[in-house]
Amino acid sequence: MSSDGSNNKKMSIIVTKGTLDWAYPPFILATTAASMDVDVTLFFTFYGLQLLKKDLDHLQISTLGNPAMEMPMMGMHMQMPNIVSAIPGVDAMATKMMKNMIKKKGVASIPELREAALELDVKLIGCQMTMDLFEWDQSMMIDGIEVGGAATYMEQALQADINLYI
Amino acid sequence: MTNFLDTKGMNCPLPILKTKKAIKDLTAGETITVESTDPGSVKDFEAFCRSTGNELLESSEANGVYSYIIKKSA
Secondary structure, eight states: OOTTTOSOOEEEEEEOOOSTTTTHHHHHHHHHHHHTTOEEEEEEOGGGGGGGBSOOTTOOOOOTTOTTOEEEETTEEEEOOGGGGGSTTHHHHHHHHHHHHHHHTTOOOHHHHHHHHHHTTOEEEEEHHHHHHTTOOGGGBOTTOEEEOHHHHHHHHHHOSEEEEO | OOEEEEETTOOTTHHHHHHHHHHHTSOTTOEEEEEEOOTTHHHHHHHHHHHHOOEEEEEEEETTEEEEEEEOOO
């Protein structure tokens, strides 16, 4: 166990969600684990693949299906009823509020965490099948990623001490 | 011995990420002082040092600022 990356621990995470809020857990855990000398692999599949696009400005949060979401508003914490998500512009507004809070509280942005993941040599694998399904081209994605399938992920997972699905 | 890292105002996991980056540039045995305003950083720096083998020489708090002195392991 030393700071040169020789503790031989491995972690893998399957990343399946493409919203701004759900982008946080995989990137926070991946960068922190890599900082603690863990060898980390992230496998991005289905909507999670959005997190490998060059531009991440399109990531949004949705109030739909999330009755636990509270927003600080006018000095209190207001719950967002599910029904309001049907109103055009509500997701965009909620996303804007969330981004403002993130900035105000000194929380890292997703592009910042993804950059840190690359710097820390976290292995980023995009799902080939998802790319075919959604008709995406690798030119839409950032450099420094691999593209592979379930077997590529499984090879990593079989060697890992921790495997998570987010 | 004047290595210093200011992470005040940053939230989890940024203080740890910045510290890891800073430690990388040190030679074994060198120390670094890190300051943070994140209350969660107290337990996090203990865990970080235990897991990476770096030594947490000192952990203190004054007026909401947490200070850590970390010695890089060999």
